[in-house]
Amino acid sequence: MGFTKTEAIVLRTKELREADSLITLYTRDWGKVQVVAKGLRKVKARYGASLEMFTHNQVMLFSKTDKDMARLTGCQVMHPFYSLRESYFKYGMASYLLELVDKFSEYREANQDIFNLLGKSFSLMDAGVLQTRENYLSLWNWFVLKILDYSGYKISLESCIQCKEKPALNKPVVFSLPDGGITCRACLKSQDYLFELNTEVWTKLRLLQKSALPQLLDIDLAVETKLAIKILLEKYLQFISGHSFNCQEFFYTAANKS
Ligand SMILES: [Zn+2]
Numbered sequence: 001m002g003f004t005k006t007e008a009i010v011l012r013t014k015e016l017r018e019a020d021s022l023i024t025l026y027t028r029d030w031g032k033v034q035v036v037a038k039g040l041r042k043v044k045a046r047y048g049a050s051l052e053m054f055t056h057n058q059v060m061l062f063s064k065t066d067k068d069m070a071r072l073t074g075c076q077v078m079h080p081f082y083s084l085r086e087s088y089f090k091y092g093m094a095s096y097l098l099e100l101v102d103k104f105s106e107y108r109e110a111n112q113d114i115f116n117l118l119g120k121s122f123s124l125m126d127a128g129v130l131q132t133r134e135n136y137l138s139l140w141n142w143f144v145l146k147i148l149d150y151s152g153y154k155i156s157l158e159s160c161i162q163c164k165e166k167p168a169l170n171k172p173v174v175f176s177l178p179d180g181g182i183t184c185r186a187c188l189k190s191q192d193y194l195f196e197l198n199t200e201v202w203t204k205l206r207l208l209q210k211s212a213l214p215q216l217l218d219i220d221l222a223v224e225t226k227l228a229i230k231i232l233l234e235k236y237l238q239f240i241s242g243h244s245f246n247c248q249e250f251f252y253t254a255a256n257k258s
Helices: 040-051 088-103 112-126 133-150 199-210 213-218 223-241 246-250
Strands: 002-015 021-027 031-037 056-063 070-079 173-176 181-183 194-197
Touching (some): 002 040, 002 070, 002 088, 002 112, 021 040, 021 056, 021 112, 031 070, 070 112, 088 112, 088 133, 112 133, 112 213, 133 199, 133 223, 194 199, 194 223, 199 223
Antiparallel strands (some): 002 056, 021 031, 056 070, 173 194
């Protein structure tokens, strides 16, 4: 790495002994990077709130080799994303997105798609256009479909994952968690970890998977469909990662305003 200048979003911070801190950044050019901040009080005095979770910074980093812990040698805030800390709901949602990026990324492995996904999603939340929890639910579903795609776990929705046959468009399909996609009844190997998706859920999942962020709120989705998609995606995340996510709990109702 040597000396490098890149953009970074703060994923998490952890206090170490003697006022030092371990900061995990998600960077545009180096993927996930751990940085030690010596004497966090001094660092905070120098860099202000830029080392808090969610903040998007321009950073200068140094490490001798790709294996060493990096040192922070400069930091300038680009987007503080203050509003993500304004409500319990927004904070929970933003933390959930960070947790997903953390789980689906590797140290020192750049993935510009994931960096842009996170930055654009935070910008949308920060702009205040989402308004309702239902819209946040749409963002969450979309975000998960995209991060699965960008990290090599894209779910297969167009044809049977085994025989590649396209299912009839007007009938429910079966989604297999172990196969990561839909499967026709002839190819079913076991009865475990299967979900039946009705035509509405299946159609909207495919639409969401293909859509870009600006179109997200134009997709007409009933709350029940959004919730069905979220349940499927959460089961799938749990299946491939082997655990549930810490931030999962906050997000159970889509009925109220944020
Ligand atoms: Zn098949």
